[in-house]
Amino acid sequence: MDSLKKRIMYVNRRAPYGTVYALEALDVVLAGAVFEQEVSVVFLDDGVYQLRRGQNPAVLNMKDFSKTFGALPDFDVMYLYVDEESLVQRGMTARDLIEVPREDDTDAVTLISSTDLSSLMDQQDVVLQF
């Protein structure tokens, strides 16, 4: 692997709209994506609400940035990992989440177990949390 390439993980732990963290995090991911690093995005705790299907922030005159997640595969961000335990704690399943199709039509939104997320996190060069 190219030694200049770093493994960067962005961890989203906050619900959208109530604070600006979720929107800002997505901007950071998009800006960072142009540097062609090995990027993964994780949705943990209340962060899983960011990917909830059916958001309609137009009623509050806010931007529906959940649509922007759809652009991430075009920036080579191929994995949006959703912590399965956080979903269960919030009474949600994979069916409550938006789909983010990759070029080959597979879904970038991927459920991940605590064990797998723990080891994936441990392999990162950089972890940035929002």
Added chain:
Amino acid sequence: MLHTVNKSSSEKSTLVSCLRLAADDADILLIEDAVYAAMTGTQTESIIQSALARYQIYVLEPDLECRGLDKSRLISGVKAVGYDGFVELSVKNSAVHSWL
């Protein structure tokens, strides 16, 4: 990896999530409002106690002092470090994950 946690565990789920996901050889450093969790007698004491079997857990001493918390009442096994210790932990580990 060094994991730093800065939120009180009686207000936020941050510490619990960190302890669920940190890999076995991780160092955990409690700073700012997270230092309350290092004290005996809180409702999260048992969480810290069981985590001590998997991790080294540190607490930042100036943040204890600032809040009037007495080092002698730390949960046994939690190590108090100063800013120099914080720097050492950051250098020793390949990466730092700041839980917010």
